[in-house]
Amino acid sequence: MKITMVKKILADGSPCKKCGEVEQKMLEAGHFDRIDEVLIADERDLASPGMLLAGELAVDRAPFFLVEEAGKPPLVYTVYLKFVKEILNQATEEKDELKEILDNNPDLDFL
């Protein structure tokens, strides 16, 4: 299994806050060692590896995780808690998962 994390640099050159928070959580939980590759999606550079991968996978947000395993279709996770629950087998609180979904998809609160 190969896990790729894509994190973002904003158009003004600053690092994505959410990406930093997720990385910190992974470090604290000892999960960061499971990441095989970290790619940067630099909004100032269309050819940055993370932007290219995001375009290829039609992902419009960061951070996101790509999980590749021989003989299986690749999996893309844009919800961090879903990723750690399903791939890293970490127990998560449902209310935290729901809040993260809403944080990442603010358009949903209009439903």
Next chain:
Amino acid sequence: MTAQLLDVIDLETRLQSQSPQEILGFALEQFDNIGISFSGAEDVVLVDMAWKINKDIKVFSLDTGRLHAETYQYIDRVRDHYGIQIDVLFPDTEQVQTLVREKGLFSFYKDDHKECCGIRKIGPLRKKLLTLDAWITGQRRDQSPGTRAAIPVIQDDRAFARSGDKLTKFNPLANWTSAQVWHYIRSNNVPYNPLHDRGFISIGCEPCTRPVGPGQHEREGRWWWEEATMKECGLHAVNLNDKP
């Protein structure tokens, strides 16, 4: 065709220029296990359009427990008008009780609305979407310049998809304006929520919705005590669309 064979990028390009009815027709033709999310507001146009294509449409609605009485009455009116079942979804009792016990009935005025919306809307929505292959929403770009400006007509919904599976989301009204929606409602005598006649444009939960005045954006009628926030996690859409 199955969901797995749909290439949403190519389809987005194709469907962008099509009418909501054509997009709905496509969605209903491609997927049997597909549901329409109905909020009890002007997204009723989707129900009307879809019902004219297929009388056996599946419609679901999120009952947060905090809707206006008028909205509950309206949901039943739509059910009777079209002769359809509307699957009304409820939040998890234990989660609501815990939230209310710990933070009271109006925590959203002190914190923000996301914890409450997460429990009362997103939880039941996720549970429902785990049973579907595709869903249809009434989301439009003009509803919120901050959070809905880049809504596609069709998208891979990775937030709610079953593990290792696909969920396709259709937003047939993405390119329509509020004026077009209301022109459709009036032209087709579609029943609408009476709250609209009292100045409500966007209708959600009673404590979090208020009427807006002339010239105000509908977003100002929702969670008005919170500052507008930028969409932090999005990758700049122009960059992605312009990829070489």
